[in-house]
Amino acid sequence: MSTLFDPIKIGDIELANRIVMAPLTRNRSPKAVPGPLVATYYAQRATAGLLITEATAISHQGQGYADVPGLYTREALDGWKKVTDGVHKAGGKIVVQMWHVGRISHTSLQPDGGKPVSASAIQAKSKTYLINDDGTGTFAETSEPRALELSEIPGIIEDYRKAARASIDAGFDGVEIHAANGYLIDQFLRSGSNVRTDAYGGPIENRARFLFEVVDAITKEIGEGRTGIRISPVTPANDASDPDAQALFTYVVEGLATYKLAYIHIIEGATGGPRDFQQGDKPFDYKALCAAYEKAGGDAAWMVNNGYDRALAIEAVEKGRADLVAFGKPFISNPDLVQRLKDDAPLNAPDQRTFYGGGAKGYTDYPTLDEAA
Ligand SMILES: Cc1cc2nc3c(=O)[nH]c(=O)nc-3n(C[C@H](O)[C@H](O)[C@H](O)COP(=O)(O)O)c2cc1C
Numbered sequence: 001m002s003t004l005f006d007p008i009k010i011g012d013i014e015l016a017n018r019i020v021m022a023p024l025t026r027n028r029s030p031k032a033v034p035g036p037l038v039a040t041y042y043a044q045r046a047t048a049g050l051l052i053t054e055a056t057a058i059s060h061q062g063q064g065y066a067d068v069p070g071l072y073t074r075e076a077l078d079g080w081k082k083v084t085d086g087v088h089k090a091g092g093k094i095v096v097q098m099w100h101v102g103r104i105s106h107t108s109l110q111p112d113g114g115k116p117v118s119a120s121a122i123q124a125k126s127k128t129y130l131i132n133d134d135g136t137g138t139f140a141e142t143s144e145p146r147a148l149e150l151s152e153i154p155g156i157i158e159d160y161r162k163a164a165r166a167s168i169d170a171g172f173d174g175v176e177i178h179a180a181n182g183y184l185i186d187q188f189l190r191s192g193s194n195v196r197t198d199a200y201g202g203p204i205e206n207r208a209r210f211l212f213e214v215v216d217a218i219t220k221e222i223g224e225g226r227t228g229i230r231i232s233p234v235t236p237a238n239d240a241s242d243p244d245a246q247a248l249f250t251y252v253v254e255g256l257a258t259y260k261l262a263y264i265h266i267i268e269g270a271t272g273g274p275r276d277f278q279q280g281d282k283p284f285d286y287k288a289l290c291a292a293y294e295k296a297g298g299d300a301a302w303m304v305n306n307g308y309d310r311a312l313a314i315e316a317v318e319k320g321r322a323d324l325v326a327f328g329k330p331f332i333s334n335p336d337l338v339q340r341l342k343d344d345a346p347l348n349a350p351d352q353r354t355f356y357g358g359g360a361k362g363y364t365d366y367p368t369l370d371e372a373a
Contacts, residue, residue, distance in 0.1 A: 011225030011262030032070035046092030064101030084171030102184030174226035182238025192241030257298030
């Protein structure tokens with residue numbers, strides 16, 4: 001029997017334990033460049049088996065929030081190289097979450113102030129985060145998007161490929177494809193945001209085409225064993241909706257089973273909300289999803305997330321329901337989360353007011369157990 005604290009090899013990456021830091025946007029990278037404070041933050045958390053970075057834009061067009069980092073300028077990649085060096089020096093492993101927000105953006109963040117792009121021209125009932133000239137932050141409604149032309153899609157796939165190469169060159173151990181939470185890949189997947197009538201819309205096979213083209217391009221560039229993917233079958237985040245998530249995501253994982261990926265990362269329920277959240281009239285069956293993946297020959301590590309505490313995480317791994325457990329908010333406020341889980345020590349509570357934007361406060365100043373003592 002494996003435990004949460006045992007090492008594991010996922011694809012080409014060796015992890016010291018099965019505790020993962022979930023991707024967490026923190027809006028502390030002005031001009032899309034992660035600086036020294038960002039490097040300190042990740043290095044502080046390097047005892048996690050795996051760190052997944054905050055969502056990081058593959059292109060300027062893929063940007064949707066103020067002060068989130070990118071993978072498309074020399075300065076940003078140099079900043080990331082310092083992050084990966086710091087994490088490796090501290091004995092950790094780190095992958096970058098590759099992001100194109102699609103319609104969850106604002107014209108003020110887009111190249112030339114243009115409309116954000118999506119599968120279809122359907123505005124999301126959602127908000128994005130902007131920073132005003134005086135440095136204060138505000139939430140603003142996402143702008144109306146335009147539907148991508150067929151001829152533009154290969155260019156976006158190419159942006160993913162280039163960003164994957166640049167990530168490995170910047171020292172990352174791998175990448176996580178962000179196909180969750182209502183962003184561009186998820187916008188193509190779900191019928192609530194995709195009403196295209198070409199090869200990328202209509203039946204599930206067509207709606208999933210964009211995802212598999214991204215997976216194909218990235219795995220060919222950097223290897224299947226350095227690639228993971230995150231999905232959120234039922235989340236309503238960013239106005240994501242589909243009446244038959246079970247069929248859609250069964251098709252997705254069966255397709256993913258044909259690649260030897262590092263891991264499949266599943267957000268169970270509503271991201272940051274109820275674990276039993278459902279879309280449609282039936283509860284989502286995660287066990288059936290995993291079984292379908294395995295039946296189709298998939299053997300990547302199965303990573304779960306959303307509302308896990310110590311007991312639930314230990315049980316998930318010991319019962320074989322998951323190989324890895326990703327923690328989000330607990331990692332914001334506990335740089336030494338692994339030690340605290342091992343010792344069954346109390347956790348620092350996260351301060352929501354400093355989640356998005358700001359400096360060291362609520363970012364790099366949460367004490368470890370030793371510091372608190
Ligand atoms: C401040 C904050 C930022 C987040 N940023 C991201 C992100 O960049 N990418 C992503 O996929 N999920 C993001 N999430 C969702 C988390 O990865 C995770 O799914 C969620 O917090 C539930 O896990 P938890 O209960 O362990 O916190 C974010 C959540 C929070 C609280």
